[in-house]
Amino acid sequence: MPRTGARGGPQTRARIAEVAARMFLERGFDGVTVAEVAREAGVSSVTVFKHFPRKEDLFLDRTVDAVELLRSAVRDRAPGVDVLASLRATTLRLVDDRHPLSGVNDRSTPFFRTVAASPALTARAREIAAELQQTLADELTHDPSFDGDAALLAAFFIAGYGTVLVETARRLIADDPRDDVLADHRARFERLFDTLTHGFAGR
Structure with missing residues (x-):
């Protein structure tokens, strides 16, 4: 289950971005959903979108x-x-x-x-x-x-x-x-x- 308590801060953002980058590089951007990134990062999809308003920004995060x-x-x-x-x-x-x-x-x-x-x-x-x-x-x-x-x-x-x-x-x-x-x-x-x-x- 997602750790919905881990919502804030730069560490959470960095972890989400790192997980997303690894998944996108392995499977392609279109082959990965935000829900899958959230699950792998141990957060909710809501938390992902709080840090990254668009899916594309998970990869283009700089x-x-x-x-x-x-x-x-x-x-x-x-x-x-x-x-x-x-x-x-x-x-x-x-x-x-x-x-x-x-x-x-x-x-x-x-x-x-x-x-x-x-x-x-x-x-x-x-x-x-x-x-x-x-x-x-x-x-x-x-x-x-x-x-x-x-x-x-x-x-x-x-x-x-x-x-x-x-x-x-x-x-x-x-x-x-x-x-x-x-x-x-x-x-x-x-x-x-x-x-x-x-x-x-x-x-």
Whole structure:
């Protein structure tokens, strides 16, 4: 029986997400129900939905982390550091640390395969990207030291980040040599920020 008393807190959320990820990776996203995740995690379905309003968010569960990283890149940068430099440093740090949001974590390949096999996950990933774009645009709009086009920069950055991830996902799923993929992944992020900083002229 579900332990309905284990309802709150980050530990419960983390346990549910861990169980869900394992089940989705083993059986595919569409092959697992929320009720099965709840039962395996020892909670009720109601508790699952308190932490994850949508089934897709059980697997795409790092949106809050991404929002906080974007906000921190804008709000917490040192005086004199422009937004693009801060976003660049944050992005490359994620890559170098092999953070799950970098796209080159040890579990990225099975993650990408699961998302690619599920239209529901693919659609939700696009929605999340749009939400992150709006978050970054809002942050830039309210930053007194930023005098550029907030909506345009946010659109370019999120679209560019997503493009790098999609190409890396394609290559990882195709079993391209991992070391080559990782090197190209970082290099493409470098090119993204060079282009955002200097533009396309002469390239």
